[in-house]
Amino acid sequence: MADNTKDTKEDIKAPKPASNLQIKTPKGTRDWHGPDMLLREQLFQTVSDVFKRHGGTPLDTPVFELREILAGKYGEDSKLIYDLQDQGGELCSLRYDLTVPFARWLAMTSTQQVKRYHIAKVYRRDQPAIARGRMREFHQCDFDIAGVYDPMIPDAEILRIIVEVFDALKLGITIKLNHRKILDGLFAVAGVPAEKIRTISSAVDKLDKMPWADVKKEMVEEKGLPEEVADKIGVYVQNAGNITDIINYIKADAHLPANDDIKAGIHDMELLAAYLEALEVTDKVSFDLSLARGLDYYTGLIFEVINKPEPVAEGDKKKKSKKDDPASQVGSIAAGGRYDNLVGMYGKKQIPCVGISFGIDRIYTILKARGENDIKKREVDVFVMAFGGGKDFDGLLIERMKIARQLWNAGIRAEYMPKAKPKLQAQFKAAEGTPLGVILGEDELKAGQVRLKKLDQGQGQKDEGNLVPIDSLAEEVKKLLL
Amino acid sequence: MADNTKDTKEDIKAPKPASNLQIKTPKGTRDWHGPDMLLREQLFQTVSDVFKRHGGTPLDTPVFELREILAGKYGEDSKLIYDLQDQGGELCSLRYDLTVPFARWLAMTSTQQVKRYHIAKVYRRDQPAIARGRMREFHQCDFDIAGVYDPMIPDAEILRIIVEVFDALKLGITIKLNHRKILDGLFAVAGVPAEKIRTISSAVDKLDKMPWADVKKEMVEEKGLPEEVADKIGVYVQNAGNITDIINYIKADAHLPANDDIKAGIHDMELLAAYLEALEVTDKVSFDLSLARGLDYYTGLIFEVINKPEPVAEGDKKKKSKKDDPASQVGSIAAGGRYDNLVGMYGKKQIPCVGISFGIDRIYTILKARGENDIKKREVDVFVMAFGGGKDFDGLLIERMKIARQLWNAGIRAEYMPKAKPKLQAQFKAAEGTPLGVILGEDELKAGQVRLKKLDQGQGQKDEGNLVPIDSLAEEVKKLLL
Numbered sequence: 001m002a003d004n005t006k007d008t009k010e011d012i013k014a015p016k017p018a019s020n021l022q023i024k025t026p027k028g029t030r031d032w033h034g035p036d037m038l039l040r041e042q043l044f045q046t047v048s049d050v051f052k053r054h055g056g057t058p059l060d061t062p063v064f065e066l067r068e069i070l071a072g073k074y075g076e077d078s079k080l081i082y083d084l085q086d087q088g089g090e091l092c093s094l095r096y097d098l099t100v101p102f103a104r105w106l107a108m109t110s111t112q113q114v115k116r117y118h119i120a121k122v123y124r125r126d127q128p129a130i131a132r133g134r135m136r137e138f139h140q141c142d143f144d145i146a147g148v149y150d151p152m153i154p155d156a157e158i159l160r161i162i163v164e165v166f167d168a169l170k171l172g173i174t175i176k177l178n179h180r181k182i183l184d185g186l187f188a189v190a191g192v193p194a195e196k197i198r199t200i201s202s203a204v205d206k207l208d209k210m211p212w213a214d215v216k217k218e219m220v221e222e223k224g225l226p227e228e229v230a231d232k233i234g235v236y237v238q239n240a241g242n243i244t245d246i247i248n249y250i251k252a253d254a255h256l257p258a259n260d261d262i263k264a265g266i267h268d269m270e271l272l273a274a275y276l277e278a279l280e281v282t283d284k285v286s287f288d289l290s291l292a293r294g295l296d297y298y299t300g301l302i303f304e305v306i307n308k309p310e311p312v313a314e315g316d317k318k319k320k321s322k323k324d325d326p327a328s329q330v331g332s333i334a335a336g337g338r339y340d341n342l343v344g345m346y347g348k349k350q351i352p353c354v355g356i357s358f359g360i361d362r363i364y365t366i367l368k369a370r371g372e373n374d375i376k377k378r379e380v381d382v383f384v385m386a387f388g389g390g391k392d393f394d395g396l397l398i399e400r401m402k403i404a405r406q407l408w409n410a411g412i413r414a415e416y417m418p419k420a421k422p423k424l425q426a427q428f429k430a431a432e433g434t435p436l437g438v439i440l441g442e443d444e445l446k447a448g449q450v451r452l453k454k455l456d457q458g459q460g461q462k463d464e465g466n467l468v469p470i471d472s473l474a475e476e477v478k479k480l481l482l
Numbered sequence: 483m484a485d486n487t488k489d490t491k492e493d494i495k496a497p498k499p500a501s502n503l504q505i506k507t508p509k510g511t512r513d514w515h516g517p518d519m520l521l522r523e524q525l526f527q528t529v530s531d532v533f534k535r536h537g538g539t540p541l542d543t544p545v546f547e548l549r550e551i552l553a554g555k556y557g558e559d560s561k562l563i564y565d566l567q568d569q570g571g572e573l574c575s576l577r578y579d580l581t582v583p584f585a586r587w588l589a590m591t592s593t594q595q596v597k598r599y600h601i602a603k604v605y606r607r608d609q610p611a612i613a614r615g616r617m618r619e620f621h622q623c624d625f626d627i628a629g630v631y632d633p634m635i636p637d638a639e640i641l642r643i644i645v646e647v648f649d650a651l652k653l654g655i656t657i658k659l660n661h662r663k664i665l666d667g668l669f670a671v672a673g674v675p676a677e678k679i680r681t682i683s684s685a686v687d688k689l690d691k692m693p694w695a696d697v698k699k700e701m702v703e704e705k706g707l708p709e710e711v712a713d714k715i716g717v718y719v720q721n722a723g724n725i726t727d728i729i730n731y732i733k734a735d736a737h738l739p740a741n742d743d744i745k746a747g748i749h750d751m752e753l754l755a756a757y758l759e760a761l762e763v764t765d766k767v768s769f770d771l772s773l774a775r776g777l778d779y780y781t782g783l784i785f786e787v788i789n790k791p792e793p794v795a796e797g798d799k800k801k802k803s804k805k806d807d808p809a810s811q812v813g814s815i816a817a818g819g820r821y822d823n824l825v826g827m828y829g830k831k832q833i834p835c836v837g838i839s840f841g842i843d844r845i846y847t848i849l850k851a852r853g854e855n856d857i858k859k860r861e862v863d864v865f866v867m868a869f870g871g872g873k874d875f876d877g878l879l880i881e882r883m884k885i886a887r888q889l890w891n892a893g894i895r896a897e898y899m900p901k902a903k904p905k906l907q908a909q910f911k912a913a914e915g916t917p918l919g920v921i922l923g924e925d926e927l928k929a930g931q932v933r934l935k936k937l938d939q940g941q942g943q944k945d946e947g948n949l950v951p952i953d954s955l956a957e958e959v960k961k962l963l964l
Contacts, residue, residue, distance in 0.1 A: 021550055023590045023828050026574050029544035031587050033598070037540050053890055055862045055897040058519050062511035062619050063545055063576075063603065068503055084576075085565040087607060092508050094545075094566075105513050108505045116515070121545065125569060137544050149900035153879070157900075164890060278883035346505050380537045397635070401760035408535055408646060415537040418631035418639075 028128035028136025036368070043169070043364055044119055044141075050164045051117040051143050054157060059116040061101040063123075067091040069104050069346075080124040094123035098142045099342070099355070106146055106353075107346030113147030119360065135361070144355030146343070152268055155301045155338060155354050156275035162305055162334060162356055163281050171366065172308040173333070175284050177243070178291035179269060180298050180337075182250070185262035186289065189255045190232035192225065199223050204237050205292035212238060240288035243273040247287075268300065293337060300338035301354065307333050307366065333366070334358045381481055382407055383431035383455070384416040387424060387441045395421035396440050403438055403450065403473065410474035412481075431455055436480055438473065439465060452476055510610035510618025518850070525651070525846055526601055526623075532646045533599040533625050536639060541598040543583040545605075549573040551586050551828075562606040576605035580624045581824070581837070588628055589828030595629030601842065617843070626837030628825070634750055637783045637820060637836050638757035644787055644816060644838055645763050653848065654790040655815070657766050659725070660773035661751055662780050662819075664732070667744035668771065671737045672714035674707065681705050686719050687774035694720060722770035725755040729769075750782065775819060782820035783836065789815050789848065815848070816840045863963055864889055865913035865937070866898040869906060869923045877903035878922050885920055885932065885955070892956035894963075913937055918962055920955065921947060934958055 025031060032040060048058070064084055070093050074081070082094040095101055098118045106114075119141045128136055143161060145154040159175060166173045183204075187197050203218050212234055219225040219233070236256075239249055247269055250256050257263070269287070276282045293302045336356035344350040384403050386396035400416040407414040415434075417427050431437055432455075439451040450473060453465025468476045507513060514522060530540070546566055552575050556563070564576040577583055580600045588596075601623045610618055625643060627636040641657060648655045665686075669679050685700050694716055701707040701715070718738075721731055729751055732738050739745070751769070758764045775784045818838035826832040866885050868878035882898040889896040897916075899909050913919055914937075921933040932955060935947025950958045 021828065022548065023551070023586060024548070025544050026546055026548055026572050029546070031544070032540075032542035033587070033591075034539065037542060040542075041540065052861070053893065053895045055895065057516065057861060058514075058523065060514035060519060060522075062507050062513070063605075064508055064511070064619075066504065066506065066508055069505070083567040083569065085567045087565065089607075090508050104505060105515070123545075125571075137546075145900075147900075150902045153900040153902070156883070160887070160890070274880060275883060278880045279887050346503065379534070379539060398756060398760045401638075401757060405642070405761050408642070411535065413535045413537065418627075418629075418635040420632045420635070 026136075028126070028130075030135065030137075039368060040364055043360065043367060046168045047141060047165055047358065047360070048117065048119065050161060050168060051115075053164070054115060054143075054161055056115045056117040056143055059102065059105060059118050060120065061095070061098075061105060061118070063121070064092040064094050065101060065104065067093045070096060070100060073100050073345075077124075080126050082123045082125055096124060097122050098140045098357075099144075102142070102144060102146075103342045103353075104346055106343045106351055107349060111146070112351065113149075115143070115145050117141075117143045139360045141358040141360040142355055143358075144353050146351050146353045148352060152271040152275060152301070155268075156272055156279055156281070158336065158354055158356050159276060159281050159285065159303065160279040162303075163284050165334075165358065166305070169363065169367065171333075171363070173284060173305050174286050174308045175281075176240070176286050176288040176291045176304045176306065177272075178288055178293075178302050179265040180300055180302060181261040182265035182269070183289070183292060185256065185259040185265065186236050187233065188261070189259050190236065191229040192233070196223065196225065200225060200233070201292045204233065204290055207237065207290040237290040240286050240290065242282070243269055243276070243285065243287045245287075246289065247273070272301070293335065297339055297342070298337040299340040302337035303335065303356075304332040305334035306331075331362075332359065333362055380413040380415045380434050382412060382414040382436045382438055382477055383427070383434040384414060384438045385424070385427040385431065385440065386422065387439050387451075393421065395419070396442070396445070397421075399440050399445060403440065403470070406470070407438075407474055407477065410478070412474060412477055428455075436477060437465070438477075445470075452480070454480065508618075510608070510612075512617065512619075521850060522846060525842065525849060528650045529623060529647055529840065529842070530599065530601065532643060532650060533597075535646070536597060536625075536643055538597045538599040538625055541584065541587060541600050542602065543577070543580075543587060543600070545603070546574040546576050547583060547586065549575045552578060552582060555582050555827075559606075562608050564605045564607055578606060579604050580622045580839075581626075581821075584624070584626060584628075585824045585835075586828055588825045588833055589831060593628070594833065595631075597625070597627050599623075599625045621842045623840040623842040624837055625840075626835050628833050628835045630834060634753040634757060634783070637750075638754055638761055638763070640818065640836055640838050641758060641763050641767065641785065642761040644785075645761075645766050647816075647840065648787070651845065651849065653815075653845070655766060655787050656768055656790045657763075658722070658768050658770040658773045658786045658788065659754075660770055660775075660784050661747040662782055662784060663743040664747035664751070665771070665774060667738065667741040667747065668718050669715065670743070671741050672718065673711040674715070678705065678707065682707060682715070683774045686715065686772055689719065689772040719772040722768050722772065724764070725751055725758070725767065725769045727769075728771065729755070754783070775817065779821055779824070780819040781822040784819035785817065785838075786814040787816035788813075813844075814841065815844055862895040862897045862916050864894055864896040864918045864920055864959055865909070865916040866896060866920045867906070867909040867913065867922065868904065869921050869933075875903065877901065878924070878927070879903075881922050881927060885922065885952070888952070889920075889956055889959065892960070894956060894959055910937075918959060919947070920959075927952075934962070936962065 067083065070081060071078075074096060081096050084092045084094070098120060102116065102118065119139065121137050122140050123137055125136060126134065128134060143158070145158065162173070162175055183201065184197065187200060192200050200219060200223065203215055203223065206218075207215055216230045216234055219230045220227050239246060247266055250262065250266060273282070276285060291302060291304055293304060334356055336354070338352070338354040340352035341350065342353065384400045384407070386400055388396065397420050404414045404416050417430050419426070435454065435456050437453045437455045439453060441451070444450055444467065448470050449467045450470055451465040452468045452473065453463060549565065552563060553560075556578055563578050566574045566576070580602060584598065584600065601621065603619050604622050605619055607618060608616065610616060625640070627640065644655070644657055665683065666679065669682060674682050682701060682705065685697055685705065688700075689697055698712045698716055701712045702709050721728060729748055732744065732748060755764075758767060773784060773786060775786060816838055818836070820834070820836040822834035823832065824835065866882045866889070868882055870878070879902050886896045886898050899912050901908075917936065917938050919935045919937045921935060923933070926932055926949065930952050931949045932952055933947040934950045934955065935945060
């Protein structure tokens, strides 16, 4: 570190004039500053406060991993991985998500149980779509519970965490739930051949974007499924509602209850229903048999969170099916599920996990659209100004510094104008957005006093503020900031 | 983002058994978790609180930059830059420091004045020295003030910020100061030919690691400086002390005061002395004429912070020169200076800057060595337990969930054991380090009560705690947590 510190600025060579140099960030990346950055910090803080409330502990991993750690984990999407150039030594790639680094970390430590969260950037060489918020460098925000526990207890807590996060952000949501075993069982009972389960499942997953007729067409015409099998699937997967109703629907079916996968899934869902009731999550969830997410990865409960629109007013009500609901088409703002086999890929340890990934950049976009970063954030509490203007006025710089020092000592955020003899107008302009002003005048200073003035009440410069003894200034400022 | 969210876990292919796969982080990188991570978060929080107190605003930039933005900025050290592989499109490299991204950002925005801070990882393909804390992925922590202001006002505030940061961390420091113009003037007056100023300056910079005799030898024998010139330099650069004394020393010299660079530098240092007095920084600084740091980069004040050791007890005092002081050999824990020409490299705008870079990983190492992460950090406030053990004991899982939900609603960090029927012993073990326990019993629950118990007072399980009505539990817990 000695040299790291020393090198920071000094090893940058003397400036040369730039020619033809494009001054920009790389494609699909951006800088964060000002209100955007403050909103982002606030969002991360809100989310991690919830995570900590549940005993979550942060994990941070390197931005790149050994290339072989990432190899074979992302299928076709592997082409989107950013590789580091081979400059000798190990071959590395930028992380593509936070799940593989988590699994790698679990595999190389002695950890058996952990609630870990990780908010960090990941990298994908995708075609950027800036307007839709799709970037090449973007954030993920994951909370996972790893360890062997009694069934569905951690799963229920993950759903509770989802509710707490969106409550804290004041965003209405619906959590769509399904269970991998139930879906497997459904397909088997309907008569889907084992080798077609994957492709049929991915067709079903499109039900939130296209009507059933189109999905059926894809199954029958493109994927060669017999029409009567497709029809059976269609009957099953178009059911969604509260957990108990869907459990009862499945149990009442002539064929489904006999399937072993379905039996196991129903047992899980019954436990979950009881736990969600205790955790006051029940009214946020919808057991949706069309939710299919990542079948080859998940092993149990799967879920996806959509931003719930305001209820349609009675008069506006139109006849439309659930699948036409525009909210479904916005896409998910969080998603996750149980994956019990991933950690085992890296070694002997098999650690079951359940986790949620928040689409934090998309949530950021929703909050920003709601105007949350229009609010001028207070960056400092107090602006220290000098009043005067006569020929002999010396700007009171040293005195402004001393007052600011007092305020800093008291932990108060304070600034003064970095000019020796600033004009009063310029100081008021620089103070815009700051709630309090401390105004120094030579006569007042001689009497050991300054003027303390609220700046954010539109009274302009006419209100002279209150005279306050310098010794009790910090105290008075704190009272006004409460 | 739709797909980013969806892809998170589901595009990971089904597990395959790993063979010969090395499960580790890349060379020179590490994971952060547990007490290390908590200490790091605490350190970052302390530092950014100080930055915010001075009106600092955070900037975040992409982890990689266009390769040509970094080109020509780091001289020989360019070989340490991590390049991304050419996978089509732009050529990019991982950032090497936070200063170049800051200058690039200033050049591409309309910003004229800003106090920005940036705490983030940077990347150097250096030989790692883990024991010394030198990593390939490590943190930098920069605060810079950019903009045209009256002389030395921002410089003084930067020094004040240094003092506040290390006060907050309870680390004793000395800030060594020098001024580039004074150093230039010194060399000129001593008779160093213009073309040798750079190499002689870097020899002088070694004075904190080797005695004057060796530095002189290097100047004369290796660098061909006439011995009498070296001797003159030696007389000058071995002076260090409070600002006013060194100013007086220079002014009293027969030759120095006539040099224009020195005149300008002395004027700056006189202003600085007055400002540092007002900001109560004076007793932390040492005007050290041997400090040479990055001459081709800095244009004015330069500084370096060393961790000041405890004063040597009277009896132990040995005759030794300032340069033998072991504290000097630890290396700097923060460093910076004024650089007025860097932003101009990227365009028409010339924005003067002064900044400080904290060696945050090294500071972390000092805090850790001081044992600050031995303190078991409270990860949750309350552990919710079930008491019972008879044959019919059902573990009260639903009831534990309901109590935890109440506590979460009140913003309290709470956990319960994720077992349906946990043993009491196991629950107490899982609760270790948690200050409070809430113990549920069937009889108490019937009466609408639970037991609330302090867990961290070594009374074990014998103290039964106090009976508290469930309705006022959150309130009672908050009282005990104060």
